[in-house]
Amino acid sequence: MAGCRFCGAAVSHTFVDLGMSPLCESFLTREQLNQMEPFYPLHAYVCERCFLVQVEEYVGPEHIFNDYAYFSSFSTAWLEHAKSYVDMITTRLDLDPASYVVELGSNDGYLLQNFVKKGIPVLGVEPAANVAAAALEKGVSTTTRLFGRETAQALVQERGPADLIIGNNVLAQVTDLNGFVAGMKTLLKPHGVITMEFPHLLRLMNENQFDTIYHEHFSYFSFMTAQRIFAAHGLTLFDVEELWTHGGSLRIYARHAEDEKRTVGPRVAGLLGREKTAGLDRIEKYALFTEQVEETKRALLDFLISAKRQGKVIAGYGAPGKGNTLLNYCGIRTDFLAFTVDRNPYKHGRFLPGTHIPIFHPEKIKETRPDYVLILPWNLKDEIMGQLAEIRSWGGQFVVPIPRLEVIR
């Protein structure tokens, strides 16, 4: 691929090559099934200089966010996560009605609504117009634009700098990574704080989470690489938490490099040390990932082939982006998976990109009583197995594909 998205070095080392895949959020209508569908290489590389794992950008964010199907508010666990974060950070930073909070990639206002209830002024910055409209309906002040250097300057002129800037699962989707981080530097008050959450590359590698790689996620970060990127723009990471979300995420805390009021906490050195021990600062470590991914595919296909030979019916649960990477890479279509279900009504009556598996309301599981339910959003498996506990009444079992194939009675 071209130069590294962060440091500009030539990038030639393969992290994993997942073959050709469609855009994972492009759910198809019945009419679209007979049309040509664009597939792009899903090939992740790692930069030998800064160890940023990255995929090439085939389509711009305007295309991805034009009709964005992901509404954060459809996951109960995610809503609870957002609420407890708001309670924690309000206390930790002493936020009050004189403070100003900006969230980048604010989606449908799932998080900021909690600040609004506390009377703390907010602004959401969200590139997808349809989800931004849902935020406005909730009473969450939101502007529809892409964030970068120029947007940051405009926002400072309009409402001044922010006490807290939040970005959850947004950094991976940024094409101009340097412009985005530089923009946060511009928008942040002298003693302000940035918190960002993103899936942790160490967990992705240790737990075979290759299905979290997709075209819409351009970058995958270790803590050491994130630290390097923020430092290049005058921002210091002074704390980090490890979270259960999305299969294992980091929440990083950043401040201006010159703001020495907040000292760097012990968790920073602790995590850097563990990443070094794991080999994340050596290119050889990254080269081992492909074999793990191929073995995960073989184990899932072994199971599916043997279940189908026994005449079993297998349904999917969920239609997340990660499911589409998994199903396309493994070549799983309606020959294995009769259908899938999802709680998001936008997806009902539509079909998964590439594999053309139909998506129904979750009631379909109770109506058809499949032998197995393959949980595609494996990161939410506990929540889903709770909701679907009654499949056990007809002998149904759950199948979880990642980190390793697991069949749960």
Ligand SMILES: [Zn+2]
């Ligand atoms: Zn690089």
